Amino acid sequence: MSGGAQGATLMPAWDSDTGAVAVLAVLAGDEAYGFPLSAVREILAPPPLTEVPRAPSHFLGVIAVRGQIITVIDLPKMLHLEAEQTDPYGRILLVDNGEELIGVAVDRVIQVYRMEPNQIEYASAMSAELSDYVVGVGRVPSGSSADAEDMLILIDPVSLLGGVQ
Amino acid sequence: MSDPRDNVQQEFLSEAQELVEALSRDLLLLDEAHHRNERIDPALVNEIFRSVHTLKGIAGMFGYKHVGVVAHALEDLLDDLRLGRTLVEPHLLDVLFDSVERFQQLLALEDPQSPEEEAGVQEYIAAIRAIGTESAKEEGDPLDQYAIEPAVLSVLTEYEEHRLRACIRQGLRLYRLRAAFDLTAIDDSIETLRAVASDDAEIITYLPSMEGGNEDTIELVVLLASGAPKEQLEAHFEGRYGTIEAIEERTHLPTLPPRPTSIPSTGASMETQAEEDSGQASLQSVANSVRVDIRKLDHLMNVVGELALVRSAVNRIVDQFKGDATYRQSLTDLDRIGRGFERQLAELRTGILDVRMVPLGQVFNKLARIVRQAAREHDKQVRLVVTGANTEVDKLIVEKLTDPLMHLVRNAIDHGIEPGDARIRAAKPAEGTLALNAYHKGSNVVIEVEDDGGGMNALQLQEAAVSRGLLNADAGLELSRQEMLDLVFLPGLSTRSEVTDLSGRGVGMDVVKTNILRMGGVISIESEQGSGTKITVTLPITLAIIRALIVTVASRTFALPITVVREAIPYIPEEVRTIEGREVITLRGETLAICDLARLFGFRGSSREEGRFVVVGSMGNRELGFVVDGLVGQDDVIIKALGKSLASVRGFAGATDLGDRKVALVLDAPALFTEHFDGPEAGWAMETHP
Numbered sequence: 140m141s142g143g144a145q146g147a148t149l150m151p152a153w154d155s156d157t158g159a160v161a162v163l164a165v166l167a168g169d170e171a172y173g174f175p176l177s178a179v180r181e182i183l184a185p186p187p188l189t190e191v192p193r194a195p196s197h198f199l200g201v202i203a204v205r206g207q208i209i210t211v212i213d214l215p216k217m218l219h220l221e222a223e224q225t226d227p228y229g230r231i232l233l234v235d236n237g238e239e240l241i242g243v244a245v246d247r248v249i250q251v252y253r254m255e256p257n258q259i260e261y262a263s264a265m266s267a268e269l270s271d272y273v274v275g276v277g278r279v280p281s282g283s284s285a286d287a288e289d290m291l292i293l294i295d296p297v298s299l300l301g302g303v304q
Numbered sequence: 305m306s307d308p309r310d311n312v313q314q315e316f317l318s319e320a321q322e323l324v325e326a327l328s329r330d331l332l333l334l335d336e337a338h339h340r341n342e343r344i345d346p347a348l349v350n351e352i353f354r355s356v357h358t359l360k361g362i363a364g365m366f367g368y369k370h371v372g373v374v375a376h377a378l379e380d381l382l383d384d385l386r387l388g389r390t391l392v393e394p395h396l397l398d399v400l401f402d403s404v405e406r407f408q409q410l411l412a413l414e415d416p417q418s419p420e421e422e423a424g425v426q427e428y429i430a431a432i433r434a435i436g437t438e439s440a441k442e443e444g445d446p447l448d449q450y451a452i453e454p455a456v457l458s459v460l461t462e463y464e465e466h467r468l469r470a471c472i473r474q475g476l477r478l479y480r481l482r483a484a485f486d487l488t489a490i491d492d493s494i495e496t497l498r499a500v501a502s503d504d505a506e507i508i509t510y511l512p513s514m515e516g517g518n519e520d521t522i523e524l525v526v527l528l529a530s531g532a533p534k535e536q537l538e539a540h541f542e543g544r545y546g547t548i549e550a551i552e553e554r555t556h557l558p559t560l561p562p563r564p565t566s567i568p569s570t571g572a573s574m575e576t577q578a579e580e581d582s583g584q585a586s587l588q589s590v591a592n593s594v595r596v597d598i599r600k601l602d603h604l605m606n607v608v609g610e611l612a613l614v615r616s617a618v619n620r621i622v623d624q625f626k627g628d629a630t631y632r633q634s635l636t637d638l639d640r641i642g643r644g645f646e647r648q649l650a651e652l653r654t655g656i657l658d659v660r661m662v663p664l665g666q667v668f669n670k671l672a673r674i675v676r677q678a679a680r681e682h683d684k685q686v687r688l689v690v691t692g693a694n695t696e697v698d699k700l701i702v703e704k705l706t707d708p709l710m711h712l713v714r715n716a717i718d719h720g721i722e723p724g725d726a727r728i729r730a731a732k733p734a735e736g737t738l739a740l741n742a743y744h745k746g747s748n749v750v751i752e753v754e755d756d757g758g759g760m761n762a763l764q765l766q767e768a769a770v771s772r773g774l775l776n777a778d779a780g781l782e783l784s785r786q787e788m789l790d791l792v793f794l795p796g797l798s799t800r801s802e803v804t805d806l807s808g809r810g811v812g813m814d815v816v817k818t819n820i821l822r823m824g825g826v827i828s829i830e831s832e833q834g835s836g837t838k839i840t841v842t843l844p845i846t847l848a849i850i851r852a853l854i855v856t857v858a859s860r861t862f863a864l865p866i867t868v869v870r871e872a873i874p875y876i877p878e879e880v881r882t883i884e885g886r887e888v889i890t891l892r893g894e895t896l897a898i899c900d901l902a903r904l905f906g907f908r909g910s911s912r913e914e915g916r917f918v919v920v921g922s923m924g925n926r927e928l929g930f931v932v933d934g935l936v937g938q939d940d941v942i943i944k945a946l947g948k949s950l951a952s953v954r955g956f957a958g959a960t961d962l963g964d965r966k967v968a969l970v971l972d973a974p975a976l977f978t979e980h981f982d983g984p985e986a987g988w989a990m991e992t993h994p
Contacts, residue, residue, distance in 0.1 A: 187966050187967070189860070189861075189959070189966070189967040189968065189969065190860070191946070191950060191953055191956070191969065192904075192905030192906060192907070192955070192969075193905065193906070193953050193954070193955060194950060194953045198949070198950065198953075201946065201947075201950070201959055201967050201969075202967060203959075203961040203966075203967045207944065208944045208945065208946055208947065208958070208959045208961075208967065209947065210946065210947040210949045210950050212949075238948055239947045239948050239949065240947075241947070241949065
């Protein structure tokens with residue numbers, strides 16, 4: 140698998156007290172999510188998806204990317220959020236969780252933000268259920284108005300599917 | 305001979321020369337033996353046969369047509385000779401000696417296909433054919449003189465049978481030597497026996513005996529022919545080996561217990577190798593190697609799979625006794641043994657995979673000919689530089705790789721490397737260089753095709769893609785140079801007639817890419833305008849390839865390993881009965897349990913009732929009919945593992961890319977059998993995620 144070692148170094152990037160982090164913001168369902176850019180290997184137009192019978196419902200299925208079979212997940216379902224995602228998905232992110240590449244289906248890619256530590260509110264303050272996958276919430280300048288802020292749910296790629304066994 | 309363009313050509317010529325010299329040497333020995341009226345050593349005839357056979361093979365590969373046909377005719381003659389259908393006589397020796405000069409002449413030709421030589425070659429071949437097989441006359445079957453058990457005769461190869469007859473005709477007597485061999489060193493021991501015997505006896509064959517022997521040894525019955533008195537043989541063999549007895553003439557011996565005929569006589573392996581005409585030979589010496597049909601290895605691989613099943617069946621039984629204190633010690637031992645078994649099994653698997661590995665040099669040799677051909681066609685000077693020709697990859701990959709690589713090499717010469725004058729104007733040496741590099745990188749093998757030609761014009765590729773509607777103009781502007789180069793892999797980017805507009809690299813590159821992807825590989829391109837192009841192909845070293853039946857269930861496609869499929873029959877809903885809550889049908893009077901995959905996988909409503917099939921699977925002594933909607937056909941598929949995240953989902957052995965980026969899941973037959981017959985709780989429980 141590509142970059143198992145890199146995967147392991149992703150967490151410090153979120154934790155670091157100094158220095159900015161590049162975050163890829165995506166829209167899935169009604170929420171905006173952020174992934175550390177360093178963990179996103181590729182953004183794909185969705186290839187044909189093959190469903191895997193008997194797999195938990197947050198697994199959308201598998202796709203073949205350059206001969207490799209990649210598991211694709213539905214992010215809102217995985218986080219137990221009710222929001223329905225639109226189908227067909229606009230894009231699939233290939234995210235390296237340190238073990239394997241995981242396909243994350245999203246509606247669209249918003250943009251890349253450079254986030255300072257002070258823009259991030261860590262998950263310790265949030266619900267226990269979410270904290271398995273979520274590092275925290277990031278605040279970014281809103282696209283719609285200059286004064287407002289948008290919220291990004293920041294995903295921890297290392298725990299993504301690592302904890303689901 | 306001073307043509308520096310083709311190293312491989314040189315290698316061929318030197319190999320061919322060596323073979324012809326060996327042929328000449330061996331013919332002299334044969335002639336000498338014939339003159340002195342001595343016994344002709346069969347090994348010598350075999351040696352001559354093999355030289356000619358190898359020469360035929362490599363001549364075919366390198367387009368030495370005349371050498372090939374002459375060798376072919378000679379091979380037939382020599383085959384008759386070694387099988388005793390033709391006898392050594394002066395005229396035959398003349399013809400054979402003539403071949404040495406013929407070969408030397410033909411190898412020295414400027415044009416190995418020269419039509420001027422045709423007449424002479426045909427004349428010589430006619431002379432070879434004229435010898436025919438008349439000279440060998442049978443005067444009753446000499447085998448009738450001896451009471452050799454039919455069971456023994458039936459397992460002799462044609463060659464062994466011939467040697468047996470020839471020895472009897474020479475007035476040699478037959479002996480039976482019973483000797484015990486240590487199983488671990490049997491190959492060496494037999495070699496030693498051969499060496500010991502060669503002085504005064506010929507080993508016809510040896511067969512395992514069912515008597516004697518124990519766990520570590522096996523008793524072989526060796527059939528010997530010798531002119532020496534029995535006492536001498538006794539002195540020679542007894543003590544070192546076992547007992548020796550003369551085979552009686554025309555009397556009946558008590559029949560030996562039946563022996564397993566499935567154990568082949570290893571003594572025939574070299575002959576078999578020479579007899580099999582696979583139509584190709586490598587430049588490598590075959591002295592220490594055996595050519596094996598890849599299907600035999602596939603078979604062994606399947607057996608390993610079966611053993612793994614046996615292992616899990618044993619585990620299931622062991623589980624039933626867990627918690628019972630009476631068995632604690634035994635279970636601990638069993639567990640240890642089981643783990644040892646698994647280790648060995650894994651080693652066996654690795655070993656078989658290793659045997660499947662062949663050097664890439666096999667492909668490179670073919671490519672060398674393409675280079676030569678293409679360079680001639682375009683009147684370009686091309687020097688081929690090969691590195692890493694001994695890099696090994698799976699045999700199947702090598703086969704599937706030939707076409708894509710041939711395409712890349714052709715492209716590099718047709719469109720990459722410039723004509724000599726253009727190169728000189730560009731301040732490059734008139735002779736272009738094409739490099740083929742292969743090396744291992746982790747569990748992958750990397751192959752580079754690199755030329756120092758004109759390179760590719762990225763902007764032209766981009767313009768072509770836009771003008772053909774493959775790319776919209778705005779998107780085109782945002783592409784990086786690398787992305788523009790990658791456009792070359794788009795289907796339909798260029799057509800043959802427009803090749804030169806695009807610096808010509810578009811033709812068929814999409815096909816090349818598809819082929820590489822289907823093998824689980826990656827292809828990438830680097831090109832610098834004016835200085836050359838490098839195409840890098842990265843492939844896994846081994847592939848797990850299985851033959852599978854492709855079926856559809858509720859419009860989804862699945863692959864079922866063919867090894868478990870016995871037959872497929874129409875599904876007739878009216879014939880389904882229920883026994884103890886399980887659905888069964890009757891097939892040829894037997895009850896067959898069936899399993900509707902659509903229902904098992906929870907596909908609702910979409911399955912039809914009409915025109916479905918039951919695919920009858922069999923594993924061990926169990927049979928189970930899988931009800932499917934349609935049969936698509938058989939295919940060789942490459943199984944790829946599902947990601948770790950799906951490890952908990954049972955019933956699938958992996959997935960395979962059927963092309964067009966469509967993925968089909970490969971059914972895990974053992975798991976489905978276990979689930980059906982032993983219930984989900986026996987092996988595993990269905991995951992109950994929200």
